[in-house]
Amino acid sequence: MAEPLLCVENLVKRFGGIAATDHLSLEVASGELHAIIGPNGAGKTTLISQLTGQLSPSSGTIRFAGKDITRLPAWRRSRLGLARSFQVTSLLSDFTAIDNVALAAQAHDGHSFHFWRNARGETHLRDAARSALERVGLERRAEIVVSKFSHGEQRQLELAVALAARPQLLLLDEPMAGLGVTESAAMVRLLLELRREVTIVLVEHDMDAVFALADRITVLVYGRVIASGVPSAIRKDEEVKRAYLGDTHVVTRHG
Amino acid sequence: MLLVVEQFLNGLQFGLLLFLLAAGLTLVFGIMDFVNLAHGSLYMMGAYFAATFVAWTGSFVVGAILALGATLLLGIVLEYVALRHLYGRDHLDQVLGTFGLILFFNDAVRLIWGPAGLSLPLPVWLTVPVEIMPGVFYPSYRLAIIAVSLAVAVFLYILVMRTRIGMLIRAGASNREMIGALGINIKLLFTLIFGLGAALAGLAGLMQAPILTVQIGMGENILILAFVIIVIGGIGSIRGAFLAAVFVGIIDTLGRAFLPDLLRRVLSSSAASTAAPALSSMLIYLLMAIVLVLRPEGLFPANRR
Amino acid sequence: MTASLNARAAVAALVAAGLLLLPLYSQLSGNIFVLTLFTRIVIFALAASSLNLIMGYGGMMSFGHAAYLGIGGYAVGILAFEGIGSGFIQWPVALVVSALFALAIGALSLRTRGVYFIMITLAFAQMAYYVASGLSRYGGDDGLTIYKRSDFGGLIDLSSRLQFYYLCLFCLFGGIYLIWRIVNSRFGMVVQGVRSNEQRMQAIGFPATRYRLICFVISGTLCGLAGALLANNTDFVSPSVMYWTRSGDLMVMVIFGGMGSLFGPVVGTIVYLLLEESLSRITEYWALIMGPLLLLIVVFGRGGIFGLLGRLKGG
Numbered sequence: 001m002a003e004p005l006l007c008v009e010n011l012v013k014r015f016g017g018i019a020a021t022d023h024l025s026l027e028v029a030s031g032e033l034h035a036i037i038g039p040n041g042a043g044k045t046t047l048i049s050q051l052t053g054q055l056s057p058s059s060g061t062i063r064f065a066g067k068d069i070t071r072l073p074a075w076r077r078s079r080l081g082l083a084r085s086f087q088v089t090s091l092l093s094d095f096t097a098i099d100n101v102a103l104a105a106q107a108h109d110g111h112s113f114h115f116w117r118n119a120r121g122e123t124h125l126r127d128a129a130r131s132a133l134e135r136v137g138l139e140r141r142a143e144i145v146v147s148k149f150s151h152g153e154q155r156q157l158e159l160a161v162a163l164a165a166r167p168q169l170l171l172l173d174e175p176m177a178g179l180g181v182t183e184s185a186a187m188v189r190l191l192l193e194l195r196r197e198v199t200i201v202l203v204e205h206d207m208d209a210v211f212a213l214a215d216r217i218t219v220l221v222y223g224r225v226i227a228s229g230v231p232s233a234i235r236k237d238e239e240v241k242r243a244y245l246g247d248t249h250v251v252t253r254h255g
Numbered sequence: 256m257l258l259v260v261e262q263f264l265n266g267l268q269f270g271l272l273l274f275l276l277a278a279g280l281t282l283v284f285g286i287m288d289f290v291n292l293a294h295g296s297l298y299m300m301g302a303y304f305a306a307t308f309v310a311w312t313g314s315f316v317v318g319a320i321l322a323l324g325a326t327l328l329l330g331i332v333l334e335y336v337a338l339r340h341l342y343g344r345d346h347l348d349q350v351l352g353t354f355g356l357i358l359f360f361n362d363a364v365r366l367i368w369g370p371a372g373l374s375l376p377l378p379v380w381l382t383v384p385v386e387i388m389p390g391v392f393y394p395s396y397r398l399a400i401i402a403v404s405l406a407v408a409v410f411l412y413i414l415v416m417r418t419r420i421g422m423l424i425r426a427g428a429s430n431r432e433m434i435g436a437l438g439i440n441i442k443l444l445f446t447l448i449f450g451l452g453a454a455l456a457g458l459a460g461l462m463q464a465p466i467l468t469v470q471i472g473m474g475e476n477i478l479i480l481a482f483v484i485i486v487i488g489g490i491g492s493i494r495g496a497f498l499a500a501v502f503v504g505i506i507d508t509l510g511r512a513f514l515p516d517l518l519r520r521v522l523s524s525s526a527a528s529t530a531a532p533a534l535s536s537m538l539i540y541l542l543m544a545i546v547l548v549l550r551p552e553g554l555f556p557a558n559r560r
Numbered sequence: 561m562t563a564s565l566n567a568r569a570a571v572a573a574l575v576a577a578g579l580l581l582l583p584l585y586s587q588l589s590g591n592i593f594v595l596t597l598f599t600r601i602v603i604f605a606l607a608a609s610s611l612n613l614i615m616g617y618g619g620m621m622s623f624g625h626a627a628y629l630g631i632g633g634y635a636v637g638i639l640a641f642e643g644i645g646s647g648f649i650q651w652p653v654a655l656v657v658s659a660l661f662a663l664a665i666g667a668l669s670l671r672t673r674g675v676y677f678i679m680i681t682l683a684f685a686q687m688a689y690y691v692a693s694g695l696s697r698y699g700g701d702d703g704l705t706i707y708k709r710s711d712f713g714g715l716i717d718l719s720s721r722l723q724f725y726y727l728c729l730f731c732l733f734g735g736i737y738l739i740w741r742i743v744n745s746r747f748g749m750v751v752q753g754v755r756s757n758e759q760r761m762q763a764i765g766f767p768a769t770r771y772r773l774i775c776f777v778i779s780g781t782l783c784g785l786a787g788a789l790l791a792n793n794t795d796f797v798s799p800s801v802m803y804w805t806r807s808g809d810l811m812v813m814v815i816f817g818g819m820g821s822l823f824g825p826v827v828g829t830i831v832y833l834l835l836e837e838s839l840s841r842i843t844e845y846w847a848l849i850m851g852p853l854l855l856l857i858v859v860f861g862r863g864g865i866f867g868l869l870g871r872l873k874g875g
Contacts, residue, residue, distance in 0.1 A: 354811075354812070365845065533691045
């Protein structure tokens with residue numbers, strides 16, 4: 001593994017006087033599952049948003065697959081192979097599940113300046129969508145309008161949409177937020193499968209999941225990295241323990 | 256040179272009038288999230304009321320005050336009866352609903368006052384020209400408009416920035432539920448704000464009445480300009496509206512006054528006379544286009560959502 | 561849900577059939593006026609349908625669509641005035657100029673959203689109005705008379721009421737068919753997706769503004785066609801056709817019928833214009849009724865007539 005797939009250097013994001021991201025540097029190697037953890041307000045979502053392009057950093061650089069993407073708009077980064085799921089579910093709620101996923105597949109299948117042919121008739125897109133839905137276990141709900149989905153189903157659909165884009169790097173922002181025990185377990189199993197196929201950056205609060213899945217963990221507090229390394233090292237790290245004291249997630253369990 | 260000064264002042268006066276109109280519109284939009292196309296109709300009613308009351312009472316000042324009061328009352332009634340049902344609705348719904356009101360008002364005016372316009376003659380004491388600079392005379396009435404408008408601008412500034420009501424206004428803009436939770440009667444607050452907006456529109460209308468003819472549809476023409484000003488200045492920002500309005504007023508007036516001559520020096524006479532009126536009208540919109548390209552949120556956006 | 565779909569389809573079929581057979585009725589009953597009235601209705605239905613493409617499907621609330629009626633009309637009028645009477649030149653010019661105007665206005669206006677967008681499209685359309693009013697060579701405020709309708713050689717005679725009506729109807733049905741294909745194509749999917757959740761679409765990999773702009777241009781061009789038809793219908797074009805309240809009328813027609821349905825705008829236009837026609841026979845001051853009626857419909861009726869039909873089985 002020569003150059004890291006994702007390389008973040010000295011990233012800074014200021015909102016008024018507050019630095020939500022404070023000289024953050026991070027590397028994600030190709031093929032690994034890299035978890036980002038930290039107490040609430042640590043700036044995890046802000047980081048993800050800067051990586052995918054929803055937010056512009058105040059300074060610093062982001063390199064993806066050797067390219068400087070710091071100033072690229074979100075849609076271009078997606079085309080380069082960066083996919084994300086949102087912490088607050090962001091889907092096309094008046095469309096069906098399969099339409100949602102098929103659109104993601106369509107975005108990565110050439111251009112969309114076709115005005116005549118019925119898009120729903122493009123079998124290769126529908127097939128790709130269906131297989132993504134099967135992956136997350138939603139194939140039976142394919143033709144249902146998303147607004148009728150439960151919260152858990154919508155989180156699963158977010159993942160399917162990200163997968164349909166056949167990304168090189170998958171950025172998942174709290175995919176397990178609000179999921180029940182069974183659903184969380186299913187999600188962890190799925191992520192275990194996926195980590196063999198695609199590089200994943202995972203932001204999560206669920207420590208069981210994090211330690212079950214992660215190859216490496218980076219800990220964020222107030223927008224800065226306070227520790228980064230393999231799970232066993234993070235578990236022993238004094239600073240990390242201090243950061244989490246008083247928080248509900250205490251770093252004690254083994255994987 | 257004298258002409259430039261005169262036109263500049265005309266532009267200032269026009270701009271300040273536009274500010275009154277735009278301030279009401281942007282207040283209502285910024286605080287109540289309500290787009291009111293019928294704002295132009297209130298402007299028109301202010302003018303019609305003024306023409307009528309001045310004729311009845313024979314006194315310009317009394318008539319003007321009555322007109323202001325009548326427009327304020329009309330605004331409050333309108334808000335209470337019709338418009339409050341549109342709060343919280345899609346902006347498009349508000350646009351269409353208030354559009355319906357424009358149609359209604361235009362026909363109502365036609366029914367009551369007839370299709371021909373009205374005129375509002377000035378009392379003698381307001382037609383005396385004032386020597387503002389040695390050898391430079393300017394109509395006293397226009398100076399009065401400038402003075403009144405500036406006074407209102409200062410009043411608005413003090414109101415919004417320095418009083419408790421102003422605090423409520425600013426707070427209401429950023430968090431309506433909080434205001435309700437604080438036990439303040441938000442319905443009453445909105446009604447009052449809308450009334451203020453209506454009064455501003457009515458004031459603009461009645462002040463403009465002696466200068467332009469009072470006619471049906473006068474509101475629509477000027478409403479567009481108010482929109483342009485709000486876009487340039489930034490929605491919800493009174494300061495932005497003020498600066499943009501003065502700027503727009505001056506550019507528009509100077510443009511219409513001097514552009515034809517400028518063009519005639521560059522183009523042939525017939526080409527200039529064809530192009531000039533069109534270009535003068537377009538000037539403001541070109542300005543708006545430039546602002547849009549450089550700063551889509553306006554020049555001085557209020558720091559809200 | 562299929563019951564409501566069938567209700568809509570049934571109404572659409574009925575309306576289409578009615579429009580096709582209208583000249584027959586006019587012939588049999590000797591009522592010429594109904595033919596001229598419905599020619600106007602069909603033309604506005606085309607304009608409303610073009611607006612529905614960007615409003616209902618694209619989520620872009622343009623308050624300046626009447627500008628294209630004017631541009632199309634003036635293209636025909638100005639060319640006719642300058643001696644170019646061939647429809648084969650006039651109409652393509654109308655379409656091209658409309659497209660260019662839409663491109664320019666769209667590129668600027670689509671930098672904004674929501675109420676800003678509404679105001680800006682309104683302002684630009686009004687600018688077009690003022691420019692037209694300033695064209696003294698072409699009548700300015702008084703407008704321009706078109707002495708001879710667009711000439712299409714032996715193909716079709718526009719001065720025949722019957723032929724002209726069917727041409728307009730052909731344009732309407734053709735326009736709706738085109739919109740139908742666009743809406744269900746890849747492009748249409750993206751446009752609808754952007755309406756639904758722009759952030760999500762950008763995250764998936766679509767440059768949203770580009771798609772919106774092209775949709776905007778298509779819509780403007782189609783409306784320019786309606787403008788060319790309108791000018792031929794009235795043998796006259798004036799700036800008032802672009803006055804911003806006309807844009808409001810168009811929006812109302814779309815809303816009445818129900819946004820985002822193919823035939824909704826047609827139904828909405830028919831209802832609105834027939835209402836306007838019948839109210840003006842009752843009273844000269846018909847806006848006194850129409851205005852509050854519009855307000856009531858906005859406050860209480862959601863989704864227009866087709867929206868109502870869509871809720872038939874409590875869907």
